Structures are given as structure tokens and as C-alpha cells.
Amino acid sequence: MQDFPAPIRVLLVDDDPDLATITATYLQREDDQFTVETAIGAEAALERLDDGIDCVVSDYEMPEKNGIDCVVSDYEMPEKNGIELLEAVRETYPDLPFILYTGRGSEEIASDAISAGVTDYLQKERGSGQYAVLANRIENAVEAYRSETLLTRRTRRLERLISNLPGMVYRCRNEPEWPMEAVEGEVAAMTGYDAESLEHGDVQWGSDVIHPGDREETWARVQDSLDERGRFELSYRIRTRDGETRWMWERGRGVYDDDGDLTRIEGFITDVTERERRESRLQESSARLEALFEQSPDMINLHDADGTIAEPNARLCEKTGYDREELIGMKVWEIDCSIDSASAAEVWDQMEPGDSRRLESEYERADGSTFPVEVNIRRIDTADEALFAVISRDVSERKERERRLERFASIVSHDLRNPLNVAQGRVDLAAEECDSEHLDHVADAHERMNALIDSLLSLAQEGDLATDLERIDLADAVERAWSSVPTDDAHLQLAVTGSVSADRSRLAQLFENLFRNSVEHGGSDVTITVGDLDDGFYVADDGPGIPGNHRDSVFETGYTTSDGTGFGLAIVEQVAEAHDWAVELTESDDGGVRFEFSGVDEG
Incomplete structure (x- = not known):
């Protein structure tokens, strides 16, 4: 049986x-x-x-x-x-x-x-x-x-498969031209040639369809695979009847006679041009991302939900003094000395996919020394796990600059203002005892020194500019600033509408300094206009204006053509830069000055 x-x-x-x-x-x-x-x-x-x-x-x-x-x-x-x-x-x-x-x-x-x-x-x-x-x-x-x-059943399945396959099945002789004996499927759609042309030998797959640059390699790879395993799988290019280059993926096997000799091959071919293009784009994108990752001036690492570093970039290795192999597998709190596993997990657990966090921290180098960093964390979950991308920047220079500014502000506010207060008090006492025109000049000088100290302190706040952005009505901000400045008989024309995203106190500082500048240079009866631009606003007056050869210098610290401090327009420029606005000085329609602010986030 x-x-x-x-x-x-x-x-x-x-x-x-x-x-x-x-x-x-x-x-x-x-x-x-x-x-x-x-x-x-x-x-x-x-x-x-x-x-x-x-x-x-x-x-x-x-x-x-x-x-x-x-x-x-x-x-x-x-x-x-x-x-x-x-x-x-x-x-x-x-x-x-x-x-x-x-x-x-x-x-x-x-x-x-x-x-x-x-x-x-x-x-x-x-x-x-x-x-x-x-x-x-x-x-x-x-x-x-x-x-x-x-x-x-097999025949029916094969027929259904062939009718639904996005490709073609074939049987051909195992010769370099690969002459086709039977072809079924989407032959014309893939190649531009009909099946009869291939079966009758009018068109040869190996010599007419396969791309000239791939013919020898394709033949060699197929023969090597057949000799080794009796089957093959590969991708190669073809040229269609219209001359278009397309990518094919082919899988086939050998057909042998009774003596075991290979005579024919049969298999399946499908068009994978879009896949190849997509993979090529992905490879190019991956290469660009890898270059950005490795060449970034910032320190970058990827870690999992347990805090294990999976991928550090070259900048992180350079700044911390660890080799890449040493960093991989380390916990993030081994280099970030301001956190531990519990505090880090508390932050990560509160983050949803796509969420980001910004904080200041301190990193420890391999030699035990530390340096301050600004850290941005973003959660970027994959299909398998939660990952966190950490982008860090060494802020040692900024911190040192802030310390110097803080010391400078301390000197200005204490070591200069105290003696000045004493001098002002002495002048007041002297004025009670005697009447001298010289005392009035001394008092004016003291007021000027106080104005200089206030401007210097404002400049020292550079690192604190535009930190609290909110939506502000421009007309309201202009009117508030106008009411805060001694304007004598000056006149305000309000032609501005809408709102801007800005730091309220810094925006007020900008308008106040511009109004003071116009009154100081244009006279007590100057007219100041605030109006709209396509991407911002302007402040103009009808004063005497500024000569063209001086316009490049007006934003320099200490520049003045009157009795002003010379710091007002420098502060204006800093406020604009802190908001990423561009500021340009031109001549107004009335021959005065016109300050134009563009690149403004308007509402």
C-alpha cells in the first residue's frame, strides 16, 4: 500500500x-x-x-x-x-x-x-x-x-493569482537573451511590449528589455544562484518600449530535464520602481538626518523610557569626554548631574508622544568637571517603544555673560547711584543756603547721570529681553507708552491697528524710547505718527530728521546729537532683535525720522 x-x-x-x-x-x-x-x-x-x-x-x-x-x-x-x-x-x-x-x-x-x-x-x-x-x-x-x-485547486489559485498579480509570470530558456516561451500578466503595463512579442521572439527579455548597464550582472547573479540553490531573487533595471527606466524585482527557479540538466527557468517579475524611489528618498533623507545628527553643534542623544542612552552624537562625546561606546548603555543621570532616576521618570511619565520640555541643567564630564546646559527633551514614540530625543546646548558663555552683566548692574546701581544720591542731596542743601545759578547746572548734570544709569541698567537686561510673549493690542500699547513719557506739546497720531506677539514691558520700552527721541530731537511741538506696515508697524515724526551719513550710527551705544543719553535707540534695536524683528531707519514723508519694524508676528 x-x-x-x-x-x-x-x-x-x-x-x-x-x-x-x-x-x-x-x-x-x-x-x-x-x-x-x-x-x-x-x-x-x-x-x-x-x-x-x-x-x-x-x-x-x-x-x-x-x-x-x-x-x-x-x-x-x-x-x-x-x-x-x-x-x-x-x-x-x-x-x-x-x-x-x-x-x-x-x-x-x-x-x-x-x-x-x-x-x-x-x-x-x-x-x-x-x-x-x-x-x-x-x-x-x-x-x-x-x-x-x-x-x-492549484490551477485555479494560479489563475486567480496571475489575474490579480501586479506583475507577470513567465517561462523562458536559460540563455543570455532569456527568450520567453510563455508570459502572462501585466506585461504591457510594465514594459510597453505585449506578451506575443516576447513569446514570438520579436523582443528578447535579456537583450532588449533589461537595462544595458544591468545585463551582465543580472545574468551572472542568476546563474550563480541557480548553481548554488536552484532558485534566485534579485532586482534590476529595465528600459520600457518608450525608453523609460524602471526597476523590476524577480524571483524564479530552475527547470531541469530527466537527466538533471538545467534547461529553463520560470518565475515572477513585478515593477518595484516606486518602492526603489521611495527607498532611495529614504536613504537620502536618512543620510541627511545622520549628517545633521552627527554634525550638529548641539549635543544630541536618544534614550529609552528607562533612561538608557541608545544613540549619542559626536558633539555629546566631544563635550563630555566619553567615547561613543562608553555613552551607549549609560543612564542619562550619569552625565546629567541635576537629575536622578526618580525625578527623570516623573518628567517622562507626564509627557505624551510629541510633547517637549525645556529646562536648564548641568552636565558632568568624564573627568568630573561640570558645565551648564540648556536641555530640550521631546518624546518620539516608535511602534515598539517610547523614545526621548534630548538636544542640549552648552550655555557656559551665556552664564558667564550673565554673571558679568549682573556684576555690572550691581556696580551701576549701587556703587554709582549711591554717590550720586549723596551729591544730589548736597546740592539740595546748598540751594537752601545760597542762591547760585551753578547749582542748577549741577542738578541738571545729576539728572543726566541718573538717566545714564537707568539706560545702562536697561542694556544690562539684554539676556532677559522678550521672555514673556503675549498677544498685545498695538494701539493700547502705544497710548500707554505715550502717557508714560513727558511729551510737552508734542502730538500723537495713532494710525496703527491689530495686535502683535511681544513682551509687554519690552514693547513699552521700545515705544517710550522712540517717543523720547522724537521729542528730544524734534522739539516740544513735534508730531509723532504710529502706523501699520504690511508685516509690522512704523514710528515717524516731522522733526528735523537725521542726515543720511549719520543713519548707520544712530543705533550705536552712546550716539547722540543732543543732550540725550545716547542709549535710547540702542535699546530700541535690542528690543527689536529680541523679538526677531528687523528695524530700519528712513526719512518720513515730512522730512523727519521714520523707524520701520518688519517681520512682526501680527494678529
Whole structure:
């Protein structure tokens, strides 16, 4: 007996229960792969098939369904004989193996059975030898049925696959030109050539379709793979009929003759041009991102939710003194000495994907020294895990500058203002005791010194400019600034609308300094106009203006053409720069000065 991958399930139909039991017993002895069910009479067999059977053996025949591989039926039975049973089975199960196994043999019965579609016909004989013959007939019938069913299913699947594949299947001779013998699928859509041109040899895949630059390498790679594994897989370029270059992906295998010689190959080819372009773009993008990552002037690292550093850049290695291999696997708090695992986890747990945090911290170098840093953390989850990108910047120079400014401000506010207050007090006392015009000049000088100290302190606040941005109504800000400045008989024309994103106190400082400048230089009756620009606003007056050769100097610290401090316009420029605004000095329509502020975030 030949082995089958699954048991052979037989439905044995007979009107004699004893004979059915004996036959089932002998069949199962012949091969342990046989599983035999018995049905007494045709109606019982049909009921069993309706419950589920795949093959019947009977005097007539039965259907394939739910577990029966073959029906074996007797012929002479009450109600329905074997042929009538076969006809009933064929209505529902046209291909189920059905063997007529009868003690009454005749040419007429055999002819009727063949006409009804019987799979095999066998006469009952004396002795146990007949069961070996029956078992062999059942096995042959089931094997043929299974093979045919499998082939039919495979053919149908292949046909469906070919009709739905975004590509082509082929069979060709294994020669450098790869002449096609059979081609099916989206040949024209992929190449511009129809299948007939390839099959008739008018167009050769190897010499006419494959890109000239890839022909030799493609041939060599296919042959090497066939020699090694009998199959191959690769990508290469083709030129379509219209001259367009496209990318193909191909998988194939060798076809061998009876002597084991490779004669042909068959396989599948699909267009992967878009995938190749996408991968190329991704590679280029990845290369750019890698370059930005490695060449960034900032320190960058990626770490997981446990704080383990996965990827540091070169700048982080340089600034901390660790090698890349040393940093990978370290915890972030081993270099960030201002946090520990608990405080770091508290920050990370509060962050949703895409959230960012900004904070100031301190990093520790490999030699134990530290330096201040400004840290930006962003959560960037992947499909597998939560990751955190940390971008840090060494702010040592800024901190040192702030310390120097703080010391400078301390000197200005304390060491200069205290003696000045004493001098002012002495002048007031002297004025009570005597009347001298010189005292008035001394008092004016003291006021000028106080103005200079205030301006110097404002300049010392450079690092604190524009830190609190909010939406501010421009007209309201202008009017408030105007009311804070001694303007004598000066006149304000308000032609500005809308709002800006700005630091309220710094914006007021800007307008106040511009108004003071116009009054100081334009006279007590000057007219000052504040109006709109397409991307900002302007402040203009009708004073005497500033000569063209002086306009480049007006923003320099200490520059003045009157009794002013020379710091007002320098402060204006700093406030503008702190907001990322551009400021330009021009001549107004009335011949005075006009300050234009552009690049303003307007509302």
C-alpha cells in the first residue's frame, strides 16, 4: 500500500449488516490508514453524506463531503440499488470516488454504472483475498481524486493569482537573451511590449528589455544562484518600449530535464520602481538626518523610557569626554548631574508622544568637571517603544555673560547711584543756603547721570529681553507708552491697528524710547505718527530728521546729537532683535525720522 498524508475515510453501504461489518474489518486490517463507516441501505448512506462525507464505496455510489474520501456500495439493496444511489450521490458530489462492489455482475450493470459516473466496478468473490483487491481499488481511486482535486485547486489559485498579480509570470530558456516561451500578466503595463512579442521572439527579455548597464550582472547573479540553490531573487533595471527606466524585482527557479540538466527557468517579475524611489528618498533623507545628527553643534542623544542612552552624537562625546561606546548603555543621570532616576521618570511619565520640555541643567564630564546646559527633551514614540530625543546646548558663555552683566548692574546701581544720591542731596542743601545759578547746572548734570544709569541698567537686561510673549493690542500699547513719557506739546497720531506677539514691558520700552527721541530731537511741538506696515508697524515724526551719513550710527551705544543719553535707540534695536524683528531707519514723508519694524508676528 502507498502511504497517504491523511487517513482514507470510507463509507461502506450494504443491506446486510453482518457482511458490512466483516468487509469493514478486513479493509481496516489491510491498511491502518483506512477508517470505515457502515451504512445499512441507500437511504442511510444518503443521510450520512448529508451529514458530511468525502467518498463512498457501494453497489452504487455516494458523495464527497465533510470527511468521506470514498463510497463503496453494494448493488442489490431494497429501496434504492447501488446505481440509483450513485445517481443520487452524483447530483450533489459529482467527483466523489464511488466504487460499485456487487455480488451480481453483468455487462448491463457495468454499463449502467459507467453511464452514471462510477469510479470503479468490482465483483464480490469468495475468500479474504478480495478485500486486498478492494482496498487497492479504494486507494487508487482516492489517490487519483486527491491528485486531481489538488491540481484543480492549484490551477485555479494560479489563475486567480496571475489575474490579480501586479506583475507577470513567465517561462523562458536559460540563455543570455532569456527568450520567453510563455508570459502572462501585466506585461504591457510594465514594459510597453505585449506578451506575443516576447513569446514570438520579436523582443528578447535579456537583450532588449533589461537595462544595458544591468545585463551582465543580472545574468551572472542568476546563474550563480541557480548553481548554488536552484532558485534566485534579485532586482534590476529595465528600459520600457518608450525608453523609460524602471526597476523590476524577480524571483524564479530552475527547470531541469530527466537527466538533471538545467534547461529553463520560470518565475515572477513585478515593477518595484516606486518602492526603489521611495527607498532611495529614504536613504537620502536618512543620510541627511545622520549628517545633521552627527554634525550638529548641539549635543544630541536618544534614550529609552528607562533612561538608557541608545544613540549619542559626536558633539555629546566631544563635550563630555566619553567615547561613543562608553555613552551607549549609560543612564542619562550619569552625565546629567541635576537629575536622578526618580525625578527623570516623573518628567517622562507626564509627557505624551510629541510633547517637549525645556529646562536648564548641568552636565558632568568624564573627568568630573561640570558645565551648564540648556536641555530640550521631546518624546518620539516608535511602534515598539517610547523614545526621548534630548538636544542640549552648552550655555557656559551665556552664564558667564550673565554673571558679568549682573556684576555690572550691581556696580551701576549701587556703587554709582549711591554717590550720586549723596551729591544730589548736597546740592539740595546748598540751594537752601545760597542762591547760585551753578547749582542748577549741577542738578541738571545729576539728572543726566541718573538717566545714564537707568539706560545702562536697561542694556544690562539684554539676556532677559522678550521672555514673556503675549498677544498685545498695538494701539493700547502705544497710548500707554505715550502717557508714560513727558511729551510737552508734542502730538500723537495713532494710525496703527491689530495686535502683535511681544513682551509687554519690552514693547513699552521700545515705544517710550522712540517717543523720547522724537521729542528730544524734534522739539516740544513735534508730531509723532504710529502706523501699520504690511508685516509690522512704523514710528515717524516731522522733526528735523537725521542726515543720511549719520543713519548707520544712530543705533550705536552712546550716539547722540543732543543732550540725550545716547542709549535710547540702542535699546530700541535690542528690543527689536529680541523679538526677531528687523528695524530700519528712513526719512518720513515730512522730512523727519521714520523707524520701520518688519517681520512682526501680527494678529
